[in-house]
Amino acid sequence: DVQLVESGGGLVKPGGSLRLSCAASGFTFSSYSMNWVRQAPGKGLEWVSFINTDSNYIYYADSVKGRFTISRDNAKNSLFLHMNSLRAEDTAVYYCARDGAGAVAGTLLDYWGQGTLVIVSS
Amino acid sequence: QSALTQPASVSGSPGQSITISCTGTSSDVGNYKLVSWYQQHPGKAPKIMIYEVSKRPSGVSNRFSGSKSGNTASLTISGLQAEDEADYYCCSYAVSSTVVFGGGTKLTVL
Numbered sequence: 001d002v003q004l005v006e007s008g009g010g011l012v013k014p015g016g017s018l019r020l021s022c023a024a025s026g027f028t029f030s031s032y033s034m035n036w037v038r039q040a041p042g043k044g045l046e047w048v049s050f051i052n053t054d055s056n057y058i059y060y061a062d063s064v065k066g067r068f069t070i071s072r073d074n075a076k077n078s079l080f081l082h083m084n085s086l087r088a089e090d091t092a093v094y095y096c097a098r099d100g101a102g103a104v105a106g107t108l109l110d111y112w113g114q115g116t117l118v119i120v121s122s
Numbered sequence: 123q124s125a126l127t128q129p130a131s132v133s134g135s136p137g138q139s140i141t142i143s144c145t146g147t148s149s150d151v152g153n154y155k156l157v158s159w160y161q162q163h164p165g166k167a168p169k170i171m172i173y174e175v176s177k178r179p180s181g182v183s184n185r186f187s188g189s190k191s192g193n194t195a196s197l198t199i200s201g202l203q204a205e206d207e208a209d210y211y212c213c214s215y216a217v218s219s220t221v222v223f224g225g226g227t228k229l230t231v232l
Contacts, residue, residue, distance in 0.1 A: 035221070037168075037223075044125070044209075044211060044223060044224070044225045044226040045160070045162075045168065045211050045213075045223045045226070046223060047213075047220070047221035047222065047223060050219070050221065057219070059218075059219045059220060060220075061123060061220060061221075062123050062220075063123075095167060095168075097168075101173065101174070104156065104215060104219075105215060105219050105220065105221050106156075106158070106213060106214075106215055106221030107156050107158065107173060107174065107215060108158060108170060108173040108174070108179075109158070109160070109168070109170055109213075110170050110179060112167035112168055112169075113167065114167055115167060
């Protein structure tokens with residue numbers, strides 16, 4: 001079965017940094033593009049970032065560009081999100097999601113993890 | 123990267139049909155056949171229901187269907203069932219290889 005398990009969330013002060021991880025299993029991780037999507041408490045979904053299979057194509061939402069960095073380690077079946085200069089508005093549950101349709105961002109987010117909560121507060 | 127526009131809530135009785143609209147612009151919904159829809163129950167991760175405007179992933183009931191006209195996409199659920207009560211989000215590929223979600227619609231089954 002396909003499984004995506006996020007980790008690394010927690011409480012961090014404004015201006016701080018955090019690294020999220022997503023461990024993938026049950027499929028050939030290196031063959032799929034991946035995304036990060038977040039959801040602020042009580043709010044809707046917001047796409048954060050996309051990375052293709054070989055990390056050649058990487059895209060970000062304007063709200064995180066220059067502060068967040070997506071990366072992956074295909075040998076370890078892992079996806080990462082490095083978050084710097086965190087703000088209160090970055091508080092959210094962060095989901096990793098597999099892109100089942102190929103190289104175009106966000107076309108078919110067919111599997112999602114359960115999410116990891118990031119709280120940015122002093 | 124403005125969010126797509128969805129109604130905040132819709133409701134229907136069991137057995138009825140409802141339609142949720144999703145309005146974007148020529149920079150997203152209007153220019154690409156890459157609209158998807160997600161269902162999210164409280165406390166759960168989203169689940170894909172429709173992709174590429176009208177395609178259903180394996181395992182999704184044929185009571186769910188999607189369409190698009192111009193800058194507006196729609197999700198129709200026929201034969202409403204109690205378990206359909208959830209939040210629904212549209213999503214579209216957009217210019218500059220970004221992705222935009224709608225604000226979400228809460229479906230209540232009366």
